[in-house]
Amino acid sequence: MSRLHFQPEEILETIRMVQMENLDIRTITMGISLRDCADADLETSATLAYDKICRLAARLVKVGEEIERDYGVPIINKRISVTPIAMVAERSDADDYTLMATYLDRAAREVGVNFIGGFSALVQKGYTRGDRALIASIPEALASTRRVCASVNVATTKAGINMDAVAQMGRVIKQAAEKTAAEGGIGCAKLVVFCNAVEDNPFMAGAFHGVGEPECVINVGVSGPGVVLRAIEQQPDADFGELASIIKRTAFKVTRMGELAGRVASEKLGVPFGIVDLSLAPTPAQGDSVARILEEMGLERVGTHGSTAALAMLNDAVKKGGAMASTQVGGLSGAFIPVSEDIGMIEAAELGVLSFDKLEAMTCVCSVGLDMIAIPGDTSAETISGIIADEAAIGMINRKTTAVRVIPVPGKSVGDSVEFGGLLGRAPIMPVNTMSCARFITRGGRIPAPLQALNN
Amino acid sequence: MTAQSTRIIVSVIGQDKVGIIASVSAVLAQAGANILDISQTVMQDCFSMIMMVDLEKAGVSFEELKRLLDQKGNELGVRIDAQQEDVFRYMHRL
Numbered sequence: 001m002s003r004l005h006f007q008p009e010e011i012l013e014t015i016r017m018v019q020m021e022n023l024d025i026r027t028i029t030m031g032i033s034l035r036d037c038a039d040a041d042l043e044t045s046a047t048l049a050y051d052k053i054c055r056l057a058a059r060l061v062k063v064g065e066e067i068e069r070d071y072g073v074p075i076i077n078k079r080i081s082v083t084p085i086a087m088v089a090e091r092s093d094a095d096d097y098t099l100m101a102t103y104l105d106r107a108a109r110e111v112g113v114n115f116i117g118g119f120s121a122l123v124q125k126g127y128t129r130g131d132r133a134l135i136a137s138i139p140e141a142l143a144s145t146r147r148v149c150a151s152v153n154v155a156t157t158k159a160g161i162n163m164d165a166v167a168q169m170g171r172v173i174k175q176a177a178e179k180t181a182a183e184g185g186i187g188c189a190k191l192v193v194f195c196n197a198v199e200d201n202p203f204m205a206g207a208f209h210g211v212g213e214p215e216c217v218i219n220v221g222v223s224g225p226g227v228v229l230r231a232i233e234q235q236p237d238a239d240f241g242e243l244a245s246i247i248k249r250t251a252f253k254v255t256r257m258g259e260l261a262g263r264v265a266s267e268k269l270g271v272p273f274g275i276v277d278l279s280l281a282p283t284p285a286q287g288d289s290v291a292r293i294l295e296e297m298g299l300e301r302v303g304t305h306g307s308t309a310a311l312a313m314l315n316d317a318v319k320k321g322g323a324m325a326s327t328q329v330g331g332l333s334g335a336f337i338p339v340s341e342d343i344g345m346i347e348a349a350e351l352g353v354l355s356f357d358k359l360e361a362m363t364c365v366c367s368v369g370l371d372m373i374a375i376p377g378d379t380s381a382e383t384i385s386g387i388i389a390d391e392a393a394i395g396m397i398n399r400k401t402t403a404v405r406v407i408p409v410p411g412k413s414v415g416d417s418v419e420f421g422g423l424l425g426r427a428p429i430m431p432v433n434t435m436s437c438a439r440f441i442t443r444g445g446r447i448p449a450p451l452q453a454l455n456n
Numbered sequence: 457m458t459a460q461s462t463r464i465i466v467s468v469i470g471q472d473k474v475g476i477i478a479s480v481s482a483v484l485a486q487a488g489a490n491i492l493d494i495s496q497t498v499m500q501d502c503f504s505m506i507m508m509v510d511l512e513k514a515g516v517s518f519e520e521l522k523r524l525l526d527q528k529g530n531e532l533g534v535r536i537d538a539q540q541e542d543v544f545r546y547m548h549r550l
Contacts, residue, residue: 005508005541005544005545005549006465006544006545006548006549008495008497008504008506010544010547010548011465011467011506011544012467012469012504012506014543014544014547014548015467015469015537019535069518069519069522070518070539070540071539071540071542071543072537072538072539072543073543253547253548256546256547257543257546257547259546260542260543260546
C-alpha cells in the first residue's frame with residue numbers, strides 16, 4: 001500500500017459519492033428524555049422541557065456543522081426527539097396540550113433544528129387520560145407550530161390493534177388537514193400513525209425518544225439512494241446475486257459514514273451514541289430517488305408488476321451491507337417510499353402507473369408505510385381509518401413497523417396536485433377506494449394480538 | 457474512538473493547467489503543513505491530485521487552511537477539498 005494509506009481511486013470514489021451522487025448524513029437526531037419535566041402545572045412542565053432541550057441541544061447544530069466541515073460530508077438535518085409528550089404532560093390537569101407544543105416549537109427554533117418529534121402517544125392497548133388529551137390536541141398543535149411532529153402508535157404485534165384509536169386517528173387526520181387547509185393540509189405531513197413504532201427512530205415525522213432510552217442519546221440516519229443507483233448503473237447486465245452484492249458493498253460504505261459521524265458527534269457532545277438507522281431516504285432532488293433504483297433494475301416505471309420484488313431485494317441488501325458496517329443498528333432501517341419526496345414516485349403516480357394499492361403491497365417488504373400520499377380532500381374519516389387499519393394489520397402480522405402519513409388535501413381531488421415545498425416535495429392526488437368501510441371502523445374495541453405474539 | 461488524526465486529505469479536481477501542484481504546495485508550505493505523499497493523474501484534460509498532509513506542526517487551523525485552499529481553487533478554476541483522513545479510513549478500511 002502506498003504511504004497515502006488509500007488508493008487514489010478510493011479517495012475519488014468518496015468524493016464522487018458526496019459531490020455527484022448526493023451521499024449525505026440525512027439526520028443527526030438528539031433524543032432527550034423529558035420524563036423529569038412533569039408538573040401539576042402544564043406551563044411549568046413546558047418551561048422545564050424548554051429549558052432542558054435548550055441546555056442539552058445547545059451545541060447540536062454547531063457540532064453537526066463542525067463534522068460537515070472536518071469530513072466534507074453534508075449533514076442535511078439536525079433534529080430532536082423527546083419523550084412522548086402524553087407521558088410528560090399528563091401529570092398536569094390540563095386537557096389541551098397545545099401549549100406544550102408551542103414551547104417545543106420555540107425550543108427547536110432556539111437551538112436551530114428544523115423538526116422536533118415526540119408530540120406523541122402510545123395507545124396500542126388503550127388510552128390513559130394524558131393520551132386522550134394529547135391526541136385531541138394534535139390538530140391545533142400542528143396548525144399552530146412549524147417544527148413540531150406528532151405520532152400515535154395504535155397497534156403492535158404484542159398488543160393487537162386498538163380500533164378505537166384507529167377510528168379516532170381518521171378523524172384527527174381530517175381535522176389536522178382542515179386546520180391547515182391554506183397550506184394544502186400540511187399539518188398531516190407532520191403526523192404519523194404507527195404500528196410497532198420504534199423508540200430510537202431518528203427520522204421525522206415519526207421520531208420520539210422511547211421510554212427505554214437513556215437520558216440523552218445521539219442517533220444517526222444515513223441515506224444515499226443516488227450512490228446505490230450509480231453503483232448498479234455500472235452493471236446493467238448483472239444478475240440478482242451480483243446486484244445484491246453491489247448494493248451491499250455500497251450500503252456498507254454509506255453506513256460507515258454514518259457510524260463515523262455518530263461517533264464523532266457523540267464524543268464532541270458528551271452524549272452516548274445510540275444507533276445508525278440504515279435507511280435509503282429519498283428527497284425530491286434529481287438523483288436522490290429510491291424509485292429510480294427500482295427502475296434501473298429493469299422496471300419501466302415503479303408501480304408496475306415486479307416492483308414489490310425489486311423493493312424487497314433492495315431493502316434486504318441495504319440491511320445486510322449496513323449491518324456489517326455499524327456496531328449498533330436500529331431505528332427503522334429500510335428503504336423509504338414516500339410519494340411526495342421522491343421524484344420517481346411522483347412521476348409514476350402522475351402517470352397513474354403507481355396505485356395506492358401497489359404502494360400498500362410494497363410496504364409489506366420495506367420500511368415504513370404509506371408515506372406522504374396526498375388523497376382527495378373529501379375522503380371520509382372512516383376511509384382514512386380503514387387505510388390505517390390495513391397498514392397496521394400488515395405491521396402486526398409481519399412483526400414490522402408500518403405507518404400511515406396521508407394528506408387528505410382540502411378542496412383537491414384526483415387530477416390536482418399539491419406542493420408542500422422543500423424536503424416534503426409535491427404530490428399528485430391519488431384515488432382511494434370509494435366503497436365505505438364505516439360499519440367496520442365503528443365496531444370499536446381491539447383486534448386481538450395475533451398468534452405471532454405468542455412466542456415465549 | 458482514537459484521538460482525531462492530524463492528517464488530512466487534500467484533493468484537487470479540475471481542468472489541467474500549468475502550475476496547479478506548485479500553487480497548492482505553496483499554500484500548504486506557507487501554512488506550515490507537511491505534505492506526506494502526492495498522487496496525481498491526468499485523464500483526458502481532467503486533472504486530479506490527492507495529497508496526504510500532516511497538520512501537526514501547521515501554523516493555521518484546519519478551518520483556515522480549508523478557506524485558503526478554497527480561495528486558491530477559485531483562482532485556479534479547480535475544486536480543492538480538504539477532509540480529515542478518518543472519513544476515508546472509515547469508508548474503505550476496517
